[in-house]
Amino acid sequence: MSEIKTISEPAREIPVRCEVDVLVVGGGPAGIMAAEAAAESGARTMLIENRGFLGGNLAIGLPVLGFLGRKGNPIIKGAPERFIGRLRDKGAASEHVPCKLHVSLTIIDPEQAKSEALATMERAGVEVLMYAMAVDVVKRGSDVCGVVIESKAGREAILAHTVIDCTGDGDVAFRAGVECRKGDANGGMQPPTLMFAMQGVDVDALRRAIVEHPDIYDMDTMPAEQFRRRNFITVGLRRQIAEARDAGIDIPVARTILITGIADDEIWVNMSRVNGVDSTDPESYTRGEIAARRQIYDIERYLKRFVPGFADARMKCVAPFMGIRESRVIVGRYILTADDILACRRFDDAVAVASYPVDIHHAVGGDCTLYWCDDCYDIPYRSLVPAAVGGLLVAGRCASLSHEAMASARVMSTCMAMGEAAGRAAAIAAREGIGAGDIDVEMLQRELVNSGAYLRK
Ligand SMILES: Cc1cc2nc3c(=O)[nH]c(=O)nc-3n(C[C@H](O)[C@H](O)[C@H](O)COP(=O)(O)OP(=O)(O)OC[C@H]3O[C@@H](n4cnc5c(N)ncnc54)[C@H](O)[C@@H]3O)c2cc1C
Numbered sequence: 001m002s003e004i005k006t007i008s009e010p011a012r013e014i015p016v017r018c019e020v021d022v023l024v025v026g027g028g029p030a031g032i033m034a035a036e037a038a039a040e041s042g043a044r045t046m047l048i049e050n051r052g053f054l055g056g057n058l059a060i061g062l063p064v065l066g067f068l069g070r071k072g073n074p075i076i077k078g079a080p081e082r083f084i085g086r087l088r089d090k091g092a093a094s095e096h097v098p099c100k101l102h103v104s105l106t107i108i109d110p111e112q113a114k115s116e117a118l119a120t121m122e123r124a125g126v127e128v129l130m131y132a133m134a135v136d137v138v139k140r141g142s143d144v145c146g147v148v149i150e151s152k153a154g155r156e157a158i159l160a161h162t163v164i165d166c167t168g169d170g171d172v173a174f175r176a177g178v179e180c181r182k183g184d185a186n187g188g189m190q191p192p193t194l195m196f197a198m199q200g201v202d203v204d205a206l207r208r209a210i211v212e213h214p215d216i217y218d219m220d221t222m223p224a225e226q227f228r229r230r231n232f233i234t235v236g237l238r239r240q241i242a243e244a245r246d247a248g249i250d251i252p253v254a255r256t257i258l259i260t261g262i263a264d265d266e267i268w269v270n271m272s273r274v275n276g277v278d279s280t281d282p283e284s285y286t287r288g289e290i291a292a293r294r295q296i297y298d299i300e301r302y303l304k305r306f307v308p309g310f311a312d313a314r315m316k317c318v319a320p321f322m323g324i325r326e327s328r329v330i331v332g333r334y335i336l337t338a339d340d341i342l343a344c345r346r347f348d349d350a351v352a353v354a355s356y357p358v359d360i361h362h363a364v365g366g367d368c369t370l371y372w373c374d375d376c377y378d379i380p381y382r383s384l385v386p387a388a389v390g391g392l393l394v395a396g397r398c399a400s401l402s403h404e405a406m407a408s409a410r411v412m413s414t415c416m417a418m419g420e421a422a423g424r425a426a427a428i429a430a431r432e433g434i435g436a437g438d439i440d441v442e443m444l445q446r447e448l449v450n451s452g453a454y455l456r457k
Contacts, residue, residue, distance in 0.1 A: 014148065016157045020046045020127070021430035022423065023147060023160035025134045028056020029064075029412040030396030030419035031166030032117045033079050037423030038164075039124040040079075041447065043430045045423075046158060047126050048149060050133035051320070054117035056168065058412060059110045060319035061195040061268035063233065063259050066413040067096040068104035069355035069376040076353070078453030080416035084108070087116050092262060094231045100222050101370065103355050106413075107231045109262040110319075134167065137176045143390035143435070144176045162426040162436045163392050166419060169280050170328035170398035178386040178394075179331040182278070184403045188363025190325035192279065194272045194292035198303065199316035201267045203260060206309035210234065217308070220255065234258040240306040249302050252295055254367040256307065266316065271299045275364060279324040289322045325361060325410065332400025333437070334382035341377045341408050349441045350378035350455055351421035351448060354414040360407045378456065379409060381441050384422050390435045395422035417453065424448060 022038040024031050027049035039045040053059060064084065069075040074096070084106060087093035092112035096104045121128050131151055138146035138157055146159035165172035174180050183189040207227050210217045214224035219236040226232060237256035244251055257270040272295040277288035296318065303310040338358055339345075355376035361368045383400040384393050394400070395418040397410040409418075424447050429436040449455055 014155045014157055016159060017149070018046065019159040020044045021161045022046075022164065022426040023048070023158055023162075024164045024166055024423070025147060025172050026056065026166035026168060026396070027054035027117065027128070028166060028168060028396060028415070029058050030415040030422070031056065031164070032120060033083070033416045033419030034164045034166055034395055034423035034426070035126045036079055036120050036124040037420045037451075038427045039126045040451070041424050041427030043427035045124075045126045046129065046160075047121060048129045048132045048134060048147070048158070050131065052130055053114045054121065054128070054130075055110070055114045057323050058108065058113040058117065060321070060323050061110050061197055061259070062270070062323070062412070063105040063107050064413050065102050065105055065411040066354060066356040067106055068098055069353070070103055070372060071375055072098055075355055075376050075454055076413040076417050078417070078448065078451055079420045080413055081452070083116065083120060083416070087112055092116070097229060097231050099233065100226060101220070101235055102233060103357070105231065105233055107260060107262060134172055135175070137163070137172060139176065142388065144172070144392040147172060161391070161430040164422045164426055165392060165394045165398065166396045168324060168327065168397050170330050170394060173330045173386055173389070173392060173394050173398070174328060176386075176389050176392055178389045178392070180328040181331065182328055183326065184363065189278065189327065190361045190363065190407065191273045191275045192277050192288055192292070192322045192324045193270055194289065194296060194322040195319040196269050196296050197261060197316040198267045198269060198300070198310065198313040199263065199265055200313040201265050202309040202312070203264065203267065204309070206258075206307065209308035231260045237307060241302070244302040244306050247305070250295070250298050251302055252366055267313075269296075269299060269303070272296050273361070273366060279327045285322070292322050293318070326406060327398070329398050329401050329406055330394045331387050332383050332394065333385045333387055334380050335400050335402055336379065336383050336405040336409065337402045338404035341405055342371070342373050344373045344375045344377050346456060347378045347380035349381040351381045351384070351444065352379040352414060352417035353377070353454055353456055354379060354409055354417070356408050356411045356414065358404050358408045360404065376456075379414065379418060381421065381425065381444065384418060384425070385437045390437055393422040393426055393436050395419045420453060421448060424451070
C-alpha cells in the first residue's frame with residue numbers, strides 16, 4: 001500500500017465559460033424560482049445543475065406542502081403559484097388540499113414537473129447548463145464573483161455579479177468559506193428516503209378502510225373523514241407495521257406514509273429510511289442509497305400483504321435519487337429559530353411567509369415529531385444573506401435556519417418562495433451595481449408584491 005496521503009495539484013489557468021449578472025447553482029424548487037425571478041427582473045441569468053433534469057426534489061414523487069397556511073388561506077403566491085398553475089392546466093397538479101397534519105398538500109406529477117421546470121427557464125430566458133457541478137468559487141477579497149464548475153468538458157469558471165446557492169447542501173457557500181452547520185446539537189441529521197411508486201393500487205379500498213375502520217387503520221392525529229377526499233397522505237397504520245414486523249418483514253419506519261398520485265391507481269411511498277447518512281460525503285450517501293434500495297422491496301412486500309388496496313399492485317418506478325432532508329445550512333445575518341416559528345414572528349425584512357410545522361424525522365430510530373404554530377411566520381431576507389461573505393445569496397433548505405426551523409421551512413413551497421425572493425434581490429443588486437447584502441429591502445418587498453408574491457401587511 002502506498003504511504004501517500006495527499007497530492008499537490010498544480011495551479012493552472014481555466015477558461016471562463018461566460019459572465020452573467022446572476023448565476024443560480026442548483027435547479028431544485030428554490031433554484032428554478034430564483035432563476036426565473038432574476039431573469040424576469042431583467043438580469044442576464046444562468047442556472048447550472050449537476051443532474052440531467054431540473055426539479056430537484058420536485059422530481060422524486062413528493063407532494064408540495066405548505067401552499068396554504070394553518071388558517072386555510074393561501075400564503076405562497078407569485079411565481080411558485082404560477083408554476084403549479086401551469087402544471088394544473090396540464091392535469092399534472094391537484095388543487096391545494098387542506099390537511100390537519102401537513103397544513104396543505106398539492107399533488108404533482110414528477111415527470112411533468114421536470115418538463116415544466118425546463119419550460120419555465122426557456123420562457124424566462126434563463127440559460128441552462130446541466131451535467132455541470134459547482135466545485136469551487138472565484139472570489140475577489142471576501143466577495144464571491146463566480147463559480148468553478150466540473151463537467152465532461154473539464155474545469156471552467158462562470159463569473160457573476162451575484163451567485164445564488166440553491167444546492168440544498170450549501171455547496172457554494174461552504175466553498176466560499178461561509179460558516180455552515182449540520183444537524184442538531186449532536187450533529188444528528190434527519191434521515192433520507194428513497195421514494196418509489198406503486199401502480200395498480202385500489203385507492204378506494206384503502207380510503208374505505210381508513211374512513212370505515214379508524215380503530216384498525218389509525219391515522220395518528222388526522223381525522224378519518226379527511227380521507228374521503230381524492231388526494232391525501234396517510235401517516236399511521238402503526239398496527240399494520242407491527243404485524244409485518246411480527247411476520248419477519250423489516251420496516252425501517254414507525255408509520256406508513258403513502259401519497260396519492262396524479263393517476264387514480266398510483267401511490268407514492270415515503271417509507272425507506274437510512275439513519276446517519278451525510279449527503280456531503282459520497283461514501284456515506286452511497287451506503288445510504290444502497291441500503292434504501294434494499295429496503296424498498298421489504299416495504300413493497302409489507303404493502304401488498306398488510307395494507308388494503310395493495311394486493312394486486314406492483315412497483316412502477318423508483319425515484320431517480322434518494323432524497324435528502326437535511327445537511328448543511330449556512331450561518332447568515334439572521335438564523336431563523338423554532339421560537340420565531342412558534343411565535344408566528346413577523347420581520348421588517350420579510351420576503352416570504354410560511355406555516356408548515358416543525359417536522360423532525362428523528363436522526364435515531366424510526367419516528368417523527370411535529371409541532372405547529374397557530375398561523376404563519378415570516379422568512380427574513382437576512383436569512384438568505386451569508387454573515388461574512390458578499391456576492392452570494394442562499395435559498396432553499398440550506399438557508400440560515402436552525403435545525404428545528406429547517407424542519408419547517410424545508411418544504412418545497414417555502415423553498416420556492418425563498419428562491420423567488422433571492423432571484424429578485426440578485427437582479428436588483430446587479431441593476432444597481434451593489435452587493436446583494438446592501439440592497440433596499442423595501443424595494444425588494446415592493447417588487448415581490450408587484451409580481452404577485454404574498455407578504456403580510
Ligand atoms: C424524503 C423526503 C420527503 C420530503 N417530503 C416533502 C413533502 O412531502 N413536501 C414538501 O414540500 N417537501 C418535502 N421534503 C422537503 C423538500 O423536498 C426539500 O427540502 C426541498 O426540495 C429543498 O429544495 P431545494 O431547492 O433547497 O433543494 P433540492 O430540492 O435538493 O434541489 C437542489 C438542486 O441542486 C442540485 N445541486 C446540488 N449540488 C449541486 C452542485 N454542487 N452543482 C450543481 N447542482 C447542484 C441538485 O441536483 C438539485 O437539483 C421532503 C424531503 C425529503 C428528502
